[in-house]
Amino acid sequence: MSLIVQKFGGTSVADAEKIRAAARRALRAQQQGNQVVMVVSAMGKNTDILVDLAGQVCEDPSPREMDMLLSTGEQVSVALVAMAIHDLGGKAVSLTGGQIGVRTDSSHTRARIQSIDTSRMRTLLDEGNIVIAAGFQGVDQDLNITTLGRGGSDTSAVALAAVLGAEMCEIYTDVDGVFTTDPRLVASARKMSHVSHDEMLELASLGAGVMHSRSIEFGKKFHVPIHVRNSGVFTDAPGTVIGPIAESEDRPVSGCALTKEEARITIEGVPDEPGASLSIFRRLADLNITVDMILQTPGSEGKASISFTVIQGDLSRALAAARDASSELGAGPISHDDTVCKVSVVGLGMATQAGVADRMFRALAESDINIQAITTSEIKVSCLVKREQGLEALRAVHAEFELDRPPAKVAPFEASQEVAQAADLAAVVSGLQAMEDLTVQGCELDESQALITMANVPDQPGISADIFEGVAAESIIVDMIVQGVGGDGKTTLSFTVPAKDADRARKVVEAIADRLGGDVTSLASVAILSVNGVGIRSHTGVSTRMFRALSAAGINVELISTSEVRVNVVVAREQGDAGLAALAAAFEDVVK
Ligand SMILES: Nc1ncnc2c1ncn2[C@@H]1O[C@H](COP(=O)(O)OP(=O)(O)O)[C@@H](O)[C@H]1O
Numbered sequence: 001m002s003l004i005v006q007k008f009g010g011t012s013v014a015d016a017e018k019i020r021a022a023a024r025r026a027l028r029a030q031q032q033g034n035q036v037v038m039v040v041s042a043m044g045k046n047t048d049i050l051v052d053l054a055g056q057v058c059e060d061p062s063p064r065e066m067d068m069l070l071s072t073g074e075q076v077s078v079a080l081v082a083m084a085i086h087d088l089g090g091k092a093v094s095l096t097g098g099q100i101g102v103r104t105d106s107s108h109t110r111a112r113i114q115s116i117d118t119s120r121m122r123t124l125l126d127e128g129n130i131v132i133a134a135g136f137q138g139v140d141q142d143l144n145i146t147t148l149g150r151g152g153s154d155t156s157a158v159a160l161a162a163v164l165g166a167e168m169c170e171i172y173t174d175v176d177g178v179f180t181t182d183p184r185l186v187a188s189a190r191k192m193s194h195v196s197h198d199e200m201l202e203l204a205s206l207g208a209g210v211m212h213s214r215s216i217e218f219g220k221k222f223h224v225p226i227h228v229r230n231s232g233v234f235t236d237a238p239g240t241v242i243g244p245i246a247e248s249e250d251r252p253v254s255g256c257a258l259t260k261e262e263a264r265i266t267i268e269g270v271p272d273e274p275g276a277s278l279s280i281f282r283r284l285a286d287l288n289i290t291v292d293m294i295l296q297t298p299g300s301e302g303k304a305s306i307s308f309t310v311i312q313g314d315l316s317r318a319l320a321a322a323r324d325a326s327s328e329l330g331a332g333p334i335s336h337d338d339t340v341c342k343v344s345v346v347g348l349g350m351a352t353q354a355g356v357a358d359r360m361f362r363a364l365a366e367s368d369i370n371i372q373a374i375t376t377s378e379i380k381v382s383c384l385v386k387r388e389q390g391l392e393a394l395r396a397v398h399a400e401f402e403l404d405r406p407p408a409k410v411a412p413f414e415a416s417q418e419v420a421q422a423a424d425l426a427a428v429v430s431g432l433q434a435m436e437d438l439t440v441q442g443c444e445l446d447e448s449q450a451l452i453t454m455a456n457v458p459d460q461p462g463i464s465a466d467i468f469e470g471v472a473a474e475s476i477i478v479d480m481i482v483q484g485v486g487g488d489g490k491t492t493l494s495f496t497v498p499a500k501d502a503d504r505a506r507k508v509v510e511a512i513a514d515r516l517g518g519d520v521t522s523l524a525s526v527a528i529l530s531v532n533g534v535g536i537r538s539h540t541g542v543s544t545r546m547f548r549a550l551s552a553a554g555i556n557v558e559l560i561s562t563s564e565v566r567v568n569v570v571v572a573r574e575q576g577d578a579g580l581a582a583l584a585a586a587f588e589d590v591v592k
């Protein structure tokens, strides 16, 4: 008998009527011949209310007690959903995370699932029950209640679907599916018929709150088809399938997103030598702080400037860590800005098409928005801008890439489902032992690139657009772009291009420097080392492990860029082979 998991977010169980509607939907799926596991979140804004309450009682609540408190929200809703099903004549049993056997580590408020025991759920299902599982929670080995981080019910649902070998994991929410951007922020946003795991991973971690990014890691790792749908409509109209296939192959950008609550920290005067990045990011990883944009730009006299962003809530802890690292390194000064936000574009197509970054930069410049920092990966470009301009920036890039219009050639919806359903259950089962372990697919060395740096550029709207339009006009594909944070009205931009195009790219940049000011330097050939896999950024230890391995091998990092699926660093060409060997050894235990 087929099994489906249906997850109902807080918005879909916000009141008694919605709870009854969710119950009817689950019963209908059961009547259609499926076994049904529901995963339910706390009603409406109940988790926010509990967080607020804790804040009124105490300034700095203990994470353990926070979990004890927040988990009650889901306990209320699962019981009510079970009662609603009983009332409709169905059989249902509600279970907390602990009762299901969702084992996690002990990182309260951001725990990771270690294993799930399916036996009790299987017995209940075989007896004809709908199982109603509390999302977002588990227990550690001492039976302390843990939670998975805000929005974590999606992760509970996809994890349950993985261990149960479910045919489909349906995510019911208050919108019709995954849109090209948050439809509440941009009215012209368009629902996508499907979106690839890698795009969704990036979008979710870059601000698309419709899905919890770790749920996508599970979906990708365990081949779980995920279908995001609207709980408020009574039709069976398809929503968005998150699977291996992108909606369109020829479109460079699939979606865009905004993270509002960003904070930026910059450490200047960091000695440009092996181990410097390690000293900083090791401390942040030890505190379990997820670092987002990391920008290292070459400075003068053997000193570099390292900037990174964290979510605003982590700022004070991250600043303390930065101060410790800075005094150990003899670096400084340190500055920070907590009035920034990040706008990003994401698309599998940009890996093979020139001219995405420059279009984004031009769209922002035309709205008179200054870009404070840039990072790129194969499938995303992120720009840090003033928070008050965030929404305008999002709308500008959405319009620039015409995301309101469907792509010319859309891969068929059925294809995304078919491929997704060809899941390898054996792989799922073998992955159960340590479900959220890091999956590193491999370490790579690319020796084909050159590095161009333009320092002391006036920090004003339109500079990046000028440079990258000029480079794109020469049909040169830019790989990594890192723009450091400006000081004294100046900024530094570094980027890599294929070595064969380096001379032409340098000429373009020199012409701009002649006009606007700025010092151009280039390295005709560099080595880009990368570690790629699933959920690279949210596993805070990956960069640390990478920097440690390179530092131990005496290799200096010139430039860094990160994404959900990859960390890239640029090192001197002659150190590429040694760097690759060091990384291969460092990640040997986790390469799948
Ligand atoms: N790209 C996007 N597509 C769809 N919804 C998005 C996107 N980005 C952000 N959202 C927001 O996510 C919301 C749904 O997530 P959430 O409020 O957590 O619902 P739930 O309670 O169902 O988990 C939508 O109402 C929408 O405003």
Ligand SMILES: N[C@@H](CC(=O)OP(=O)(O)O)C(=O)O
Pocket (backbone or CB within 6 Å): 008, 009, 010, 011, 041, 042, 047, 048, 073, 135, 136, 149, 150, 151, 152, 153, 154
């Ligand atoms: N109730 C939790 C978990 C969750 O995932 O909720 P939702 O599915 O409503 O985003 C939270 O608010 O964080």
